[in-house]
Amino acid sequence: MMLSKRLKLTATLCTLLTFIVGLSLIQIHNYQQQIYRQLNYSMKLQINIDSLRSQLWLYQEYTDGQGLSELNKRQTELAQNLAEDINWAIQQKLIIANLNQLNSNIRKLINTQNSYHSKQVDVSSTLIAEQLFKAKYSMTIEEMTEEMFRLHQLSIKQASQTQQKLLYLVGAVLLLLAILVTAWSFITLIRFKKGLASLKQGMNALAAGDLTSQINFTDTDELSALADNFNKMKQSLAQITIKKEELKQEVDSQTHKLIEQQDRLIFLAEHDELTGIYNRRAFIKKIDTAIARDLRGEDQAALLFLDLNKFKDINDSLGHSIGDDVIMIIASRLVNNLRATDMVGRFGGDEFIVWLDMITGPIDIYSSEFKLQFLISESYH
Ligand SMILES: Nc1nc2c(ncn2[C@@H]2O[C@H](COP(=O)(O)OP(=O)(O)OP(=O)(O)O)[C@@H](O)[C@H]2O)c(=O)[nH]1
Incomplete structure (x- = not known):
């Protein structure tokens, strides 16, 4: 997968994670508000019921018109509060319905008590009736208190269960998503590091002169x-x-x-092309240098001129190439049998020149001449 896509996906996952965290916080806040509303409402009902109990007690003690109107007022307040819809669950709705029923029972009891008071009955019967009404009132109020206790219990239980569920759900989703984002980020990071390391290795190899890897x-x-x-x-x-x-x-x-x-x-x-010894021009240059050198010292030198007799006959009788061979053999014999300081050159055609350097006197010339004549006259087979 392309790295840009990987990074985009990582960013999307992070955004989703942030969104879910935000959403969860809002959800928890809303739910807490709901619990707060329910508890607030329960407390309001509890106050209503307590107030109704006090008013009932007063009414039992004095049985006057003002007490009755106050009692009516408390009952109406309780009925209005019970009619308020605050998103109760079914069980809680049943409790509210019971409380409503109990409230109307009190109303009926008051009405019955009032109609009893309007009748003229003897004192002993009235006392018994009053005690009976008192007992009924207190039973009903007691029942209301019990219902309220159940409502409290139920609300707390439901709040705790729902809060736990919500926490588990949000926790599980967040944990899963966080693990996913972390794992994905690590994979991307490893891939990135591996790629960069390979590139670095390749560049180092190039810097070291490796052009093949x-x-x-x-x-x-x-x-x-x-x-x-x-x-x-x-x-x-x-x-x-x-x-x-x-x-x-x-x-x-x-x-x-x-x-x-x-x-x-x-x-x-x-050099002469056929024999490889000095040609005339080079030979003259060389002996010029040798003469100048010998003049500065006391050395003597001699220049011999060799011309082969009747060489033309060789060419004519044996052919030009044999003539060439003879010239080459003579040149080689001359070079090989003279001293290293002597020089041999081809003057032209069948003519050779020899420079004898550092000789002691004419005797050296004669002996050299004799030696050369002997070399030339040797067999050519
Ligand atoms: N094969 C061969 N012949 C050559 C070369 N240069 C010169 N010649 C021949 O050598 C001969 C020289 O002739 P000449 O000067 O008359 O000399 P010669 O025949 O020896 O006569 P003398 O010196 O009078 O005895 C000529 O026939 C040339 O053609 C070469 O490089 N190769």
Whole structure:
């Protein structure tokens, strides 16, 4: 999955988590308000009932008109409060209905007591009747108090149960979502760190001059696209480097060839092509230098000029290439049998020149001349 999508999903999950936390807090607040309303209402009813009890007691004691009207007022207040709808559950509604019933029972009792008072009966019967009414009133009020106690109990029990349910539900959802968000964030973080580490490794390898290794990615996200581009860039860089190397090799090879050709040209400019010994021009230069050197010291030198007799006959009789071979053999015999300080050159055609350096006197010339004549006259087979 793409990293941007992962981050978007993480942000969405976090928003959802925040929304659920907010919603839960509002829900808990509303429910607390409802409990507060119910308790408030119960207390109001309790006060009404207590007030009704006191008024009933007063009415029993004095049985006057003002007491009756106060009693009526208390009863009406209780009836009005009982009629208030505050979202009770069924069981609580039944208790309210009972209380209503008990309130109307009191009303009936008062009416009965009033009609009894209007009749003329003897004192002893009246006393018995009054005691009976008193007992009934107190029983009814007692019943009302018991109902109120049940209402309190039920309200507290229901509040505790609902609050517990709500807490469990909200807690479970929040915990689940928090675990999900945390796990998801960790997976994203690990993926991100892994991708960055691979990229860093690839860059370090490139910095160290490694143009062949590639960054391997299994996922398809922005980092793998980046790695892919990096790999392509590395490949092109490797190709460019190879071309550069090839170019360098080519330049080196061409330079080497040029140097060889230059050396060859210099050699050809100074040497005879057939025999490889100095040509006339180079030989003259060399002996100029040798003469100048010998003049500064006391060394003596000699220059011999060799011309082959009847060489033309060899060419004519055996062919030009055999003639060439003879010239080459003579040149080689001369070079190999003279001292390192002596020089041999080809003056032209069948003519050679020899520079004998550092000789002691004419005797050296004679002996060299003799030796050369002997070398040339040796067999050519
Ligand atoms: N095969 C061969 N022949 C050459 C070369 N250079 C010169 N010659 C031949 O050498 C011969 C030289 O002729 P000449 O100067 O008359 O010399 P020669 O025949 O030895 O005559 P003399 O010196 O008078 O005895 C000519 O026939 C040239 O063609 C060469 O490089 N190779």
